[in-house]
Amino acid sequence: MKILVPTKRVPDTDQKIKVSSDGTGVQTNTLPFIINPFDAIALEEALRIQEGASDEVEVITVGIGNDEYEKELRAGLAMGADRAIHVSTDELLDPWNVSKVLKVIVEKEAPDLVLMGKQAVDDDSNQAGQFLAAQLDWPQATFISKIELADSKANVERETDLGIEKLSLNLPAVITADLRLNEPRYASLPNIMKAKKKPIDSIPLTDLGIEIEPKIEIISVEAPSSIRSCKKVETVDELLTLLRDEAKVL
Amino acid sequence: MILSQVEPLASEAQLLSREIFGNIPPSHKATFYGLATLAMLIFAWGIIRRVRIWRLGQPGLKIDWQQGLNRFCCEVLTQKVLLGRGLPSLAHVLLFSGFVVLFIGTILVAVEHILQDLQGLPNTQPVFHYGIYYAVYEVVLDTFGLAFIAGCLLFAYRRAFEPGNIERKDLDWLVLLTFAVIGVTGYFIEGARIIREATPQPGFSYVGLAFAHLIEWMGIRPDQIDGLHRGLWWFHAFISLSAIAVMPFTRLLHVFAGSLNWLMVPKEMGVLQPISIEEIEETGQMGVARLQDWSWQRLLQLDACVSCGRCEDACPAHLAGKPLSPRDVVQDIKLHAEEVDRVTRRAKFLEKDLDEVLESASSLHVDTIQAETLWSCTTCNACVFVCPLGVNPLGYITDMRRNLIGEAELRGAPAQALQKMQRSGNPWGLPVGDRFEWAEGLDVPTVESNPDFDVLYWVGCAAAYDRRLRKVAQSIVKLLAHAGVSFAVLGEREKCTGESARRMGEEFLFQELAMENVETLNSHNVKKIVTHCPHCLNSFRQDYPQFDGHYEVVHHTAYLQELIEAGKLQVPSDAELQGKVTFHDPCYLARVQGETEAPRELLDSVANSPSARVEMENHSENTLCCGGGGGRMWFDDAPEERTGKARVQEALNTGAEQVAVSCPFCLIMMKDGVAAEGKDEEVKVLDVAEVLVGQTQPDPK
Ligand code: SF4
Ligand code: SF4
Numbered sequence: 001m002k003i004l005v006p007t008k009r010v011p012d013t014d015q016k017i018k019v020s021s022d023g024t025g026v027q028t029n030t031l032p033f034i035i036n037p038f039d040a041i042a043l044e045e046a047l048r049i050q051e052g053a054s055d056e057v058e059v060i061t062v063g064i065g066n067d068e069y070e071k072e073l074r075a076g077l078a079m080g081a082d083r084a085i086h087v088s089t090d091e092l093l094d095p096w097n098v099s100k101v102l103k104v105i106v107e108k109e110a111p112d113l114v115l116m117g118k119q120a121v122d123d124d125s126n127q128a129g130q131f132l133a134a135q136l137d138w139p140q141a142t143f144i145s146k147i148e149l150a151d152s153k154a155n156v157e158r159e160t161d162l163g164i165e166k167l168s169l170n171l172p173a174v175i176t177a178d179l180r181l182n183e184p185r186y187a188s189l190p191n192i193m194k195a196k197k198k199p200i201d202s203i204p205l206t207d208l209g210i211e212i213e214p215k216i217e218i219i220s221v222e223a224p225s226s227i228r229s230c231k232k233v234e235t236v237d238e239l240l241t242l243l244r245d246e247a248k249v250l
Numbered sequence: 251m252i253l254s255q256v257e258p259l260a261s262e263a264q265l266l267s268r269e270i271f272g273n274i275p276p277s278h279k280a281t282f283y284g285l286a287t288l289a290m291l292i293f294a295w296g297i298i299r300r301v302r303i304w305r306l307g308q309p310g311l312k313i314d315w316q317q318g319l320n321r322f323c324c325e326v327l328t329q330k331v332l333l334g335r336g337l338p339s340l341a342h343v344l345l346f347s348g349f350v351v352l353f354i355g356t357i358l359v360a361v362e363h364i365l366q367d368l369q370g371l372p373n374t375q376p377v378f379h380y381g382i383y384y385a386v387y388e389v390v391l392d393t394f395g396l397a398f399i400a401g402c403l404l405f406a407y408r409r410a411f412e413p414g415n416i417e418r419k420d421l422d423w424l425v426l427l428t429f430a431v432i433g434v435t436g437y438f439i440e441g442a443r444i445i446r447e448a449t450p451q452p453g454f455s456y457v458g459l460a461f462a463h464l465i466e467w468m469g470i471r472p473d474q475i476d477g478l479h480r481g482l483w484w485f486h487a488f489i490s491l492s493a494i495a496v497m498p499f500t501r502l503l504h505v506f507a508g509s510l511n512w513l514m515v516p517k518e519m520g521v522l523q524p525i526s527i528e529e530i531e532e533t534g535q536m537g538v539a540r541l542q543d544w545s546w547q548r549l550l551q552l553d554a555c556v557s558c559g560r561c562e563d564a565c566p567a568h569l570a571g572k573p574l575s576p577r578d579v580v581q582d583i584k585l586h587a588e589e590v591d592r593v594t595r596r597a598k599f600l601e602k603d604l605d606e607v608l609e610s611a612s613s614l615h616v617d618t619i620q621a622e623t624l625w626s627c628t629t630c631n632a633c634v635f636v637c638p639l640g641v642n643p644l645g646y647i648t649d650m651r652r653n654l655i656g657e658a659e660l661r662g663a664p665a666q667a668l669q670k671m672q673r674s675g676n677p678w679g680l681p682v683g684d685r686f687e688w689a690e691g692l693d694v695p696t697v698e699s700n701p702d703f704d705v706l707y708w709v710g711c712a713a714a715y716d717r718r719l720r721k722v723a724q725s726i727v728k729l730l731a732h733a734g735v736s737f738a739v740l741g742e743r744e745k746c747t748g749e750s751a752r753r754m755g756e757e758f759l760f761q762e763l764a765m766e767n768v769e770t771l772n773s774h775n776v777k778k779i780v781t782h783c784p785h786c787l788n789s790f791r792q793d794y795p796q797f798d799g800h801y802e803v804v805h806h807t808a809y810l811q812e813l814i815e816a817g818k819l820q821v822p823s824d825a826e827l828q829g830k831v832t833f834h835d836p837c838y839l840a841r842v843q844g845e846t847e848a849p850r851e852l853l854d855s856v857a858n859s860p861s862a863r864v865e866m867e868n869h870s871e872n873t874l875c876c877g878g879g880g881g882r883m884w885f886d887d888a889p890e891e892r893t894g895k896a897r898v899q900e901a902l903n904t905g906a907e908q909v910a911v912s913c914p915f916c917l918i919m920m921k922d923g924v925a926a927e928g929k930d931e932e933v934k935v936l937d938v939a940e941v942l943v944g945q946t947q948p949d950p951k
Contacts, residue, residue, distance in 0.1 A: 014670060014679030032673050185658040186665035189758035190536050
């Protein structure tokens with residue numbers, strides 16, 4: 001069995017993000033980066049499937065981005081992925097184009113399962129997984145908090161506002177991970193050392209033979225207002241009044 | 251009646267002595283020697299069996315024998331290691347002293363006998379076993395014989411009627427019975443001998459003399475004495491030899507393993523040995539994965555444990571119902587060691603591949619010790635501190651934790667804390683740029699603004715970032731400024747010391763942080779550090795010297811006390827502490843670093859009366875952990891599962907309105923614990939420095 005885990009490199013969630021001077025993005029020069037936390041959950045799940053399986057399971061992680069991406073791919077290898085594919089480009093792709101790239105990789109690798117985060121915490125688009133499934137014409141399950149694989153089927157639980165939805169999908173499929181699926185492991189030095197010996201296959205985006213067709217144009221980026229005033233209220237009625245009259249949300 | 255028999259000692263007519271092997275014909279003697287040899291062989295076999303297990307381990311660390319011997323004499327021979335527990339201590343002291351003295355006495359008799367033989371003297375002509383020496387010998391041995399029997403009886407009483415936590419084995423009864431019988435038959439033989447040989451001045455053997463009277467009272471006729479004496483002698487000899495033979499197979503193994511262990515264990519608590527990257531490259535693993543990865547000394551230490559349960563009683567995690575008992579850790583690993591030994595021998599015998607055979611045996615991780623057990627430990631060192639045999643249960647835990655980290659087995663909140671320490675230099679992952687925010691508006695000198703500082707105040711992550719703890723840091727700098735100390739802080743350049751990472755087993759993250767910090771500290775020529783946190787203190791004292799960081803390090807309470815003593819910091823004479831206060835000792839300050847006085851003196855200096863400060867049930871070195879050490883701070887425990895619950899209860903039981911602490915983790919743990927009990931309105935949790943700053947003039951300007 002083969003599991004493909006696309007991972008995205010995102011700014012460290014613990015850092016204060018500052019808008020870049022031209023107002024079209026964020027300042028990245030001093031920002032530490034991490035694997036998108038939802039992708040880390042997806043990778044962790046792939047590794048758990050691998051550890052629990054009786055037959056051979058290969059876990060491949062894929063990243064799209066500039067050369068600095070290697071550090072995060074190594075982090076994925078340190079967690080336990082068997083190998084990594086780096087689609088190198090300096091361009092920032094929007095979800096549609098990401099899914100186009102992933103489609104080519106999937107056709108090349110022919111995995112039984114694509115496991116990825118439900119969204120990336122930088123732009124929170126929540127589209128790449130769905131686009132990919134549509135382009136591949138594969139079954140998809142999103143916001144998954146539980147996965148069981150049996151006889152080329154995936155039985156999953158999906159978190160919705162109405163409760164837990166149970167689905168059964170035929171493999172191959174695209175599954176996107178939600179927060180409660182698992183808690184990712186901590187990779188320490190011995191793992192990082194082992195990861196150094198694992199292969200990263202670097203492919204220039206231009207070699208994939210796809211046409212990038214931007215669907216999103218960033219007009220401007222602004223930091224949210226940092227002034228938040230708090231008020232302590234004594235009664236529920238008071239709260240309701242405030243919500244209605246001051247916040248105007250009711 | 252005894253006195254009436256005392257005659258002048260130097261009576262020439264009758265030599266004050268006794269026969270050795272009196273009444274024992276040469277043929278019997280030969281049989282005795284044969285049996286003695288057999289007993290020694292069985293004994294040796296018993297020891298060799300254990301040595302074989304020890305040899306499964308790796309070459310050990312260098313041993314400081316001189317320190318070991320010193321400690322052995324000062325603490326083991328004096329029984330200091332197990333005093334202070336009432337009846338069980340008394341029982342052991344009696345049995346121990348009786349055993350040692352009787353053993354030495356027996357050796358002396360043997361030496362006398364050998365000398366007689368060598369000089370070809372008959373057994374009525376002693377070489378040194380006569381006169382005053384003999385008199386003293388008899389009195390001493392008779393007395394300690396009583397201690398020996400009393401010890402057996404007390405132990406038996408305790409086994410039968412007292413709850414105690416020691417593991418109970420049927421074999422213990424046999425040992426106690428055998429010992430008691432050896433003692434009593436010894437006196438009977440002495441009594442019979444006094445009658446038989448008409449020993450001069452038998453009053454020196456006063457217990458024996460009493461038994462002589464007893465024998466007479468029992469109506470034994472003089473012509474029966476020889477037979478009785480010989481029969482008793484054989485009985486006594488036989489069970490004594492049996493007792494020696496079986497010693498290594500019973501709990502008494504601790505006599506040897508425990509003594510050896512005391513000679514070898516390092517004295518300091520809280521020290522971890524560094525691992526090098528080369529080691530990892532060579533073995534591909536970190537810490538202890540299999541039993542054989544431990545040093546032979548660590549495997550020997552398993553045999554020292556008598557399963558007395560003291561460590562379990564002292565363990566805060568056990569008390570809180572966590573799946574951890576330090577005693578079980580040691581005993582389970584010991585059983586596992588025996589299994590590995592069996593399997594290894596079988597593999598050798600059947601000429602099978604050892605690794606393959608070991609696969610089928612139970613594993614050290616998971617089968618023997620579960621990860622959950624290892625993660626429950628707060629590394630409070632209570633188990634190490636109380637163990638009367640010098641066993642270090644915590645050492646097994648930290649060694650195995652290292653392996654869990656190496657195998658990427660840690661998940662969830664604590665794993666994230668490590669990740670954050672790595673990325674942002676603090677366990678909360680807060681921005682480096684916010685590290686110095688706590689000092690806003692206080693004009694705190696930095697290493698840049700005051701490069702000629704005398705002491706560096708090491709704030710630590712908790713006090714730098716946590717809103718509540720920032721107040722403590724602010725109090726400390728106010729006090730330092732008030733006392734006119736030339737100090738500085740590193741500000742944003744300070745990073746987590748990595749103490750909790752190391753105790754969690756993440757050695758390399760710790761090393762990375764330590765090396766960066768050492769570089770920063772050395773580049774500013776730091777000589778003296780005042781730490782906010784006892785964990786930082788311990789790390790600077792015990793961990794950093796391993797990485798070229800050598801500084802004079804004091805805890806803030808000790809330093810403040812120094813300032814008061816030197817008259818630099820004045821507490822107004824009318825200073826007064828409202829209500830009662832109790833001090834919670836941090837494990838790493840009180841137990842590991844042995845500093846218990848300074849915080850108390852500070853509190854007393856502002857208390858209006860000596861009775862204002864009250865003690866909790868467990869205090870000073872015996873303090874009970876708040877639950878925040880060893881990385882437990884980063885585990886999300888539900889309030890009812892918190893390790894520090896018992897401690898909070900102890901604090902509330904004192905009725906004090908203020909709980910003073912001197913560690914940031916303790917402050918958070920105690921504060922949250924008090925709040926969870928719904929007592930946060932009545933009981934305030936404060937750092938000693940905060941108590942103090944309220945009583946001195948806070949702002950010198
Ligand atoms: S480790 Fe020490 S304290 Fe704990 S049971 Fe063994 S001998 Fe007793
Ligand atoms: S160090 Fe403390 S928590 Fe850990 S096993 Fe020993 S007594 Fe228990």
